[in-house]
Each structure stands twice: as structure tokens, then as C-alpha cells.
Amino acid sequence: SLVKMADTLTSAIKSNIAKPFTVIVEGNIGSGKTTFINHFKKYDNVCVLAEPVDLWRNCAGHNLLSYMYQDKARWGFTFQSYVQLTMLKLHTLETTHPVKLMERSIFSARYCFVEKMLRDGILPSPSGSVLNEWFKWVIAKSNVSVDLIIYLRTSPEIVYQRMLARNREEEKSVPLTFLKELHEMHEEWLYTKTSFSCPAPVITLNGDLDKSVIIDEYKKYESHILNKAP
Numbered sequence: 001s002l003v004k005m006a007d008t009l010t011s012a013i014k015s016n017i018a019k020p021f022t023v024i025v026e027g028n029i030g031s032g033k034t035t036f037i038n039h040f041k042k043y044d045n046v047c048v049l050a051e052p053v054d055l056w057r058n059c060a061g062h063n064l065l066s067y068m069y070q071d072k073a074r075w076g077f078t079f080q081s082y083v084q085l086t087m088l089k090l091h092t093l094e095t096t097h098p099v100k101l102m103e104r105s106i107f108s109a110r111y112c113f114v115e116k117m118l119r120d121g122i123l124p125s126p127s128g129s130v131l132n133e134w135f136k137w138v139i140a141k142s143n144v145s146v147d148l149i150i151y152l153r154t155s156p157e158i159v160y161q162r163m164l165a166r167n168r169e170e171e172k173s174v175p176l177t178f179l180k181e182l183h184e185m186h187e188e189w190l191y192t193k194t195s196f197s198c199p200a201p202v203i204t205l206n207g208d209l210d211k212s213v214i215i216d217e218y219k220k221y222e223s224h225i226l227n228k229a230p
């Protein structure tokens with residue numbers, strides 16, 4: 001009947017709005033995620049989501065990123081709790097664009113950053129459990145599904161140099177050892193696949209390449225990222 005057709009159409013439109021082809025870009029601090037994301041801004045069919053870092057620097061006037069680096073034990077839970085919220089908002093943001101491109105995800109927040117704080121004993125186990133219960137509930141109840149992961153794989157020494165050159169105030173105290181360990185968290189999750197399950201297939205790109213040449217790397221995978229037949 002006509003009513004049934006209208007219903008089918010409505011739900012088709014709804015699911016299309018709610019479920020764009022979702023690509024997340026992952027990689028160590030300084031791996032070039034922003035450069036990658038910016039490259040895709042020129043495509044009309046891609047919804048490119050702004051870097052959440054700016055939100056973390058200003059939660060009702062509080063720079064949580066800075067607090068976290070100054071005193072991880074005191075602010076780690078607060079910071080990760082807010083990261084999880086901002087990521088959930090981005091994952092569930094509705095768009096009419098067929099492709100959604102996100103910098104990082106609720107998954108790397110949990111599997112790389114929270115996990116590292118837990119392993120280091122910085123995040124007390126009860127705090128980790130609360131974050132984890134939230135995480136599990138969110139994963140089960142909301143649509144945070146991902147279709148493709150781009151892993152910008154880098155060497156810790158190279159991203160360390162980039163981080164120093166970028167000279168972000170909050171990151172001044174981040175040592176090379178931290179980037180090495182964070183690298184391992186990404187490797188275990190996305191490369192050797194020995195820690196947590198991957199929410200989508202992974203394409204690994206050489207993130208060590210200089211800005212001037214990495215565009216050619218992007219181009220090789222453009223059809224995958226834009227979900228188009230090559």
C-alpha cells in the first residue's frame with residue numbers, strides 16, 4: 001500500500017542520514033591526521049569533522065588537555081570522560097553527506113589512551129572501570145559503527161620531531177618514551193592486531209612520508225576512502 005511505501009522510504013532516508021560510510025583516521029600524536037583530513041575537505045560528498053582537540057582545550061572555559069598533561073593522576077579520568085563524550089557526539093552526528101571522515105574515534109580513546117593510563121597505573125582501576133562501563137554501554141546502545149580505518153603508521157622518533165616543531169603549549173612536557181609507548185598501543189590494536197578487536201578493516205599508510213609526497217599515498221586509496229569503485 002501507499003502507507004507502507006511511505007514508511008519504507010522514510011526509514012531508508014533515516015538510515016541513510018544516520019549511517020554514512022564512516023572513515024576514521026588513526027595514528028600517533030603528530031602522525032599527520034589533520035593533514036589527511038584537510039585533503040578531503042574539497043570533496044562535496046564528504047563530511048569532514050573538526051578536530052576535537054579544540055573542544056578538550058575549552059570545556060566551559062577549562063583547558064582539560066592542559067590539566068591532563070600537568071597532572072595525569074588528578075585529571076586523567078576527567079579528561080578521558082570528556083574525550084569519550086565529544087567522540088560520541090561526533091560518531092552520532094547526523095549528516096546527509098554519503099561519507100563521514102573523522103579524526104580519531106571513541107575506539108582509540110579507549111584502546112590506546114585509556115588503556116595506556118591503566119597500564120601505567122595512572123588511572124586507578126575503579127576510574128577505569130567507570131569509563132569502561134560507559135564505553136561498553138555506548139558501543140551497545142548507540143550507532144558508533146565504522147566502515148574503514150586509515151592507520152597513519154609512523155616512527156616515534158619522527159612524530160617526536162614533528163611534535164616539537166609544532167610546539168603545542170600543552171605537549172611541551174611529552175617525552176619521546178611516551179610517544180614510543182603510544183605507538184605500541186596503536187600497533188597492537190591496528191597492525192599486529194593483538195590487543196582489541198578492530199571495528200573495521202584497516203588500510204595502513206606510511207605516515208613518516210613528508211607532507212609533499214604523502215598526498216600521492218592518499219590518492220592511491222582515495223576510491224576506498226570515498227567508497228567509490230576505482
Ligand code: DGT
Binds near residue numbers: 034
Ligand atoms: P596529528 O594531526 O596527527 O598531528 O594529530 P594530533 O596530534 O593533532 O591529534 P591527536 O588526537 O593525536 O592528539 C591530541 C592530543 O590529545 C595529544 O596531545 C594527545 C592527547 N590525548 C590524550 N588522551 C587522548 C585521547 O583519549 N584521545 C586523543 N585523541 N587524544 C588524547
